[in-house]
Amino acid sequence: MSKSYNIGIDILGGDNAPECNLNGVHRFLENHSDLLNSVSLFLFGEVTSIKESLGEELCSKPYINIIDCKDNIGYNEHPVKAFLQKPESSIVKGFGYLKAGEIDVFASAGNTGAMMVGSTQMIGNIEGISRPVITSILPRESGNHGIILDVGINADCKPEMLNQFAVIGSIYSEFIRNIKNPKVGLLNIGEEEEKGNLVTKAAHKLLKDNNRINFIGNIESRGILNDGADVIVCDGFTGNIILKQAESFYEIIKRRGIKDDYFEHFNYESYGGTPVLGINSNVIIAHGISNDEAICNMIKMSFDASKNDLPTKIAEAMTSTFVC
Amino acid sequence: MSKSYNIGIDILGGDNAPECNLNGVHRFLENHSDLLNSVSLFLFGEVTSIKESLGEELCSKPYINIIDCKDNIGYNEHPVKAFLQKPESSIVKGFGYLKAGEIDVFASAGNTGAMMVGSTQMIGNIEGISRPVITSILPRESGNHGIILDVGINADCKPEMLNQFAVIGSIYSEFIRNIKNPKVGLLNIGEEEEKGNLVTKAAHKLLKDNNRINFIGNIESRGILNDGADVIVCDGFTGNIILKQAESFYEIIKRRGIKDDYFEHFNYESYGGTPVLGINSNVIIAHGISNDEAICNMIKMSFDASKNDLPTKIAEAMTSTFVC
Numbered sequence: 001m002s003k004s005y006n007i008g009i010d011i012l013g014g015d016n017a018p019e020c021n022l023n024g025v026h027r028f029l030e031n032h033s034d035l036l037n038s039v040s041l042f043l044f045g046e047v048t049s050i051k052e053s054l055g056e057e058l059c060s061k062p063y064i065n066i067i068d069c070k071d072n073i074g075y076n077e078h079p080v081k082a083f084l085q086k087p088e089s090s091i092v093k094g095f096g097y098l099k100a101g102e103i104d105v106f107a108s109a110g111n112t113g114a115m116m117v118g119s120t121q122m123i124g125n126i127e128g129i130s131r132p133v134i135t136s137i138l139p140r141e142s143g144n145h146g147i148i149l150d151v152g153i154n155a156d157c158k159p160e161m162l163n164q165f166a167v168i169g170s171i172y173s174e175f176i177r178n179i180k181n182p183k184v185g186l187l188n189i190g191e192e193e194e195k196g197n198l199v200t201k202a203a204h205k206l207l208k209d210n211n212r213i214n215f216i217g218n219i220e221s222r223g224i225l226n227d228g229a230d231v232i233v234c235d236g237f238t239g240n241i242i243l244k245q246a247e248s249f250y251e252i253i254k255r256r257g258i259k260d261d262y263f264e265h266f267n268y269e270s271y272g273g274t275p276v277l278g279i280n281s282n283v284i285i286a287h288g289i290s291n292d293e294a295i296c297n298m299i300k301m302s303f304d305a306s307k308n309d310l311p312t313k314i315a316e317a318m319t320s321t322f323v324c
Numbered sequence: 325m326s327k328s329y330n331i332g333i334d335i336l337g338g339d340n341a342p343e344c345n346l347n348g349v350h351r352f353l354e355n356h357s358d359l360l361n362s363v364s365l366f367l368f369g370e371v372t373s374i375k376e377s378l379g380e381e382l383c384s385k386p387y388i389n390i391i392d393c394k395d396n397i398g399y400n401e402h403p404v405k406a407f408l409q410k411p412e413s414s415i416v417k418g419f420g421y422l423k424a425g426e427i428d429v430f431a432s433a434g435n436t437g438a439m440m441v442g443s444t445q446m447i448g449n450i451e452g453i454s455r456p457v458i459t460s461i462l463p464r465e466s467g468n469h470g471i472i473l474d475v476g477i478n479a480d481c482k483p484e485m486l487n488q489f490a491v492i493g494s495i496y497s498e499f500i501r502n503i504k505n506p507k508v509g510l511l512n513i514g515e516e517e518e519k520g521n522l523v524t525k526a527a528h529k530l531l532k533d534n535n536r537i538n539f540i541g542n543i544e545s546r547g548i549l550n551d552g553a554d555v556i557v558c559d560g561f562t563g564n565i566i567l568k569q570a571e572s573f574y575e576i577i578k579r580r581g582i583k584d585d586y587f588e589h590f591n592y593e594s595y596g597g598t599p600v601l602g603i604n605s606n607v608i609i610a611h612g613i614s615n616d617e618a619i620c621n622m623i624k625m626s627f628d629a630s631k632n633d634l635p636t637k638i639a640e641a642m643t644s645t646f647v648c
Contacts, residue, residue, distance in 0.1 A: 141576065155513060155521035189479060189564040197479035197561045222568040225576065237521045240513040241562055242569060244546040249573045252465065252549065258582055 004038050005306040008103035009299060011045025012072040012090040013110020015288050018045055021109070022053040024295020029058075031296060032303075036063055039303055042103050044069050044090035069093050072110070075288055079113030083121075091115065095122045098281050104306040105282035107273060107298050109290040116153065119276045119283045126311060128318035130161050132278035133168055133236075134285065136243050139265030142227050147173055148187070149277070150236035151243045157235035159202035162186065166213045167317050168277045169231035175308040176275075176301075177230070185219035185229030187238060193218070199235065207233075212320060272297025275305050278314060282306050328362055329630040332427035333623060335369025336396040336414040337434020339612050342369055345433070346377040348619020353382075356624060360387055363627055366427050368393050368414035393417050396434070399612055403437030407445075415439065419446045422605050428630040429606035431597060431622050433614040440477065443600045443607045450635060452642035454485050456602035457492055457560075458609060460567050463589030466551050471497055472511070473601070474560035475567045481559035483526035486510065490537045491641050492601045493555035499632040500599075500625075501554070509543035509553030511562060517542070523559065531557075536644060596621025599629050602638060606630050 011021045025041065040063045043050055047068040051059050058064060071089040073082040086092055094106040095118035108115055119132055135149040149169045154161060166184045173182035186204055188196045193204055195218065207215045219229050221242060234242070250266035270293050273286030282305045286298040335345045349365065364387045367374055371392040375383050382388060395413040397406040410416055418430040419442035432439055443456055455478050462470040473493050478485060490508045497506035510528055512520045517528055519542065531539045543553050545566060558566070574590035594617050597610030606629045610622040 141580075152513060187565070189476060189561055189568075197559075200561075220568050221565040222572040222575075224569070225572055235521075237513055237524075238562060238565055241511070241545040241565060244513075244544050245548070245566060245569050246573075248546040248549055249570075251546075252586070253577075256465075256584060256586065258584060260580060260582060262576070262580065 004040055005105070005303060006040045006042055006103040007299060007302045007306065008042040008044060008094045008097055008106040009302070010090045010094055010106070010108030010110050011043050011050060012069060013108040014286070014290050014295075015075070015109075016291065017072075017109070018049055018053070020290060020292050021045070021295050022050065023292040024290070024299065025054070027292055027296040028299040032300060035303060039063060040065060041299070042067055042097065044094045046070070067093060067097070073114045075111050077111060077114070079111060079117045082111065083114050083117045091118060094118075098283070099123065105284060105302040107284035107286065107302045109273070109286035109288055109295065109298065112285055112288075115283060115285050116276070119279045123279045123281045123283065126278055126280055126315045126318060129164060129168075129278040129314070130158075132276050133165050134274045134276060135169065135172060136239070136268075136274065137271060138224055138232070139262070140225055140227055141262050144227055145177065146224065146227075146230050146232060147177065148224065148232040148234065148239050148242060150234065151239035152236045154236040156237070157199060159199055159206055162199070162203040162233050162235070163206040163210055164278070165233040166207055166210065166215070166231065168314055169233060170213050171310060171313050171317060172275070172277060173231050175310060175313065176304055179230050181214050182230035183216045183228070184213045184231045184233065185216055185223075187221065187224070187232050187234035187242075188218035189220065191218050191220060203233075212317060270294055270297070272299075272301040275301070275310065277310065280311055282311065328364055329429070329627060330364045330366055330427040331623060331626045331630065332366040332368060332418045332421055332430040333626070334414045334418055334430070334432030334434050335367050335374060336393060337432040338610070338614050338619075339399070339433075340615065341396075341433070342373055342377070344614060344616050345369070345619050346374065347616040348614070348623065349378070351616055351620040352623040355620060356627075359627060363387060364389060365623070366391055366421065368418045370394070391417060391421070397438045399435050401435060401438070403435060403441045406435065407438050407441045415442060418442075422607070423447060429608060429626040431608035431610065431626045433597070433610035433612055433619065433622065436609055436612075439607060439609050440600070443603045447603045447605045447607065450602055450604055450639045450642060453488060453602040453638070454482075456600050457489050458598045458600060459493065459496060460563070460592075460598065461595060462548055462556070463586070464549055464551055465586050468551055469501065470548065470551075470554050470556060471501065472548065472556040472558065472563050472566060474558065475563035476560045478560040480561070481523060483523055483530055486523070486527040486557050486559070487530040487534055488602070489557040490531055490534065490539070490555065492638055493557060494537050495634060495637050495641060496599070496601060497555050499634060499637065500628055503554050505538050506554035507540045507552070508537045508555045508557065509540055509547075511548070511556050511558035511566075512542035512544065515542050515544060527557075536641060594618050594621070596623070596625040599625070599634065601634065604635055604639075606635065
């Protein structure tokens with residue numbers, strides 16, 4: 001019998017909770033029935049509404065567990081305060097289960113700040129990792145996807161952090177996106193080695209000397225939607241700027257009634273969230289506006305992350321002598 | 325009789341020189357015949373090809389002056405070396421005329437680095453200005469245009485520089501784009517005052533206290549194509565990232581055969597260049613791939629910049645006690 005993974009899902013977090021969250025659970029069970037021997041879902045939410053939505057029969061299945069939560073952290077609450085003051089909230093309870101090892105992964109579309117408080121304060125960084133990092137997908141016309149990291153947690157980065165992001169992004173790309181020996185590019189304002197700001201110039205040197213990764217050089221922002229690099233590293237300020245500008249173009253394209261298959265891939269609502277990389281467990285953060293499909297994908301992403309055990313792989317890479 | 329402005333135009337600089345440059349001169353003379361009493365064009369190029377293109381009659385007009393240049397600085401030449409080693413090039417001769425006061429403005433689609441060498445080494449910064457800055461246009465769906473600065477000269481900026489950009493951008497916006505009391509936004513990764521990286525957090529405080537400008541707060545990159553701010557300030561690294569990402573989306577839209585009036589405004593080939601702001605004279609840098617229309621617009625931009633005497637207005641603002 002294959003190993004089973006305990007997946008914790010926040011039913012109360014997100015703009016469309018609990019309806020979309022429960023619909024997403026339904027959809028996951030329908031679309032991924034092949035995984036039902038390999039997962040056990042832990043639903044953190046209000047027990048009555050969960051039972052009402054899923055039905056008594058489904059709720060009695062061995063792969064459904066309900067953890068009754070009487071409170072929720074709203075999207076605009078102060079993360080640290082809310083985390084301390086709401087022990088009965090789905091997010092705090094979820095992190096409690098994760099820390100205790102009762103679940104292998106915790107996923108939420110709720111308050112991102114509170115998710116980061118849980119990640120850094122309750123779970124903690126992998127030894128040698130300065131700061132955790134989150135990624136976003138860059139859809140390409142070829143049908144491939146690149147990833148970019150960091151996209152918002154670390155506004156100010158030292159060159160060494162970009163070098164760590166390159167290692168973390170390569171591991172993510174290899175095991176979650178199935179790209180062997182992924183090509184790493186450094187987001188910069190010129191392709192030549194000597195171009196850039198102080199941080200990217202210094203980071204370029206570190207990346208070039210890092211033989212744990214397949215570094216291909218600088219990538220300008222005009223090149224991030226081409227197939228040049230699988231993993232693009234940048235500080236969280238720049239990554240966030242890139243991500244929101246892409247979202248803005250997508251929104252304008254949609255508003256202007258332009259129908260195009262490629263640009264539909266910029267609909268970040270439908271993606272299943274992103275793992276917090278660099279911490280000692282699996283935490284998945286989904287977009288606040290996640291719909292049914294996004295929640296379904298978030299659960300699938302949670303399964304993939306648990307199965308591939310990224311924290312262990314990242315920890316192994318950190319102890320390698322290759323990494324600065 | 326109204327004042328006449330001497331406009332220096334590099335006929336040899338740019339990917340499509342000298343053909344497009346001379347076509348652009350033709351087009352300017354046709355489209356702006358109302359200005360012929362107010363301008364005198366100084367064409368820096370090879371005299372034979374200029375006479376061949378414009379014809380003897382036009383070349384004998386009082387508003388056409390030809391300065392024979394036997395050399396050109398290529399787009400991939402080292403700017404400083406080329407500037408020193410090619411005194412007969414159109415760019416070096418142009419800056420010589422500008423410094424001597426024989427022309428009021430010098431415009432080129434040639435080597436940007438060489439144009440910056442001329443701007444900073446031969447013309448020099450306005451007193452109190454740390455570094456010159458260049459802007460780019462942000463087309464809005466409403467038909468309005470915002471500007472963003474810096475877009476590439478200053479990869480690393482101190483908060484004080486962003487504060488200067490705000491003043492410079494406001495003056496540019498008021499006199500060149502005819503926007504009274506232009507709204508200034510700080511490009512950032514959150515709308516709240518406390519969001520951002522170290523530079524934007526500190527810059528926010530300076531901008532808020534600067535009563536020379538109409539500061540409206542932080543703008544996320546998803547908001548730069550809305551009508552929120554007329555002037556968006558950022559460091560040159562981030563501005564360059566924004567600009568090239570917009571170009572990339574435009575190229576993909578074009579490649580996919582999408583026809584849309586709004587997105588056509590992202591065709592930066594057709595814009596008439598951007599002034600180097602913060603130096604003691606008028607210098608206009610156009611895109612290397614400028615076509616006839618772009619060169620025509622570059623000449624019109626040169627006229628507008630000279631007429632409005634931006635350097636004097638920026639110098640006045642710098643001596644004002646309001647500015648940090």
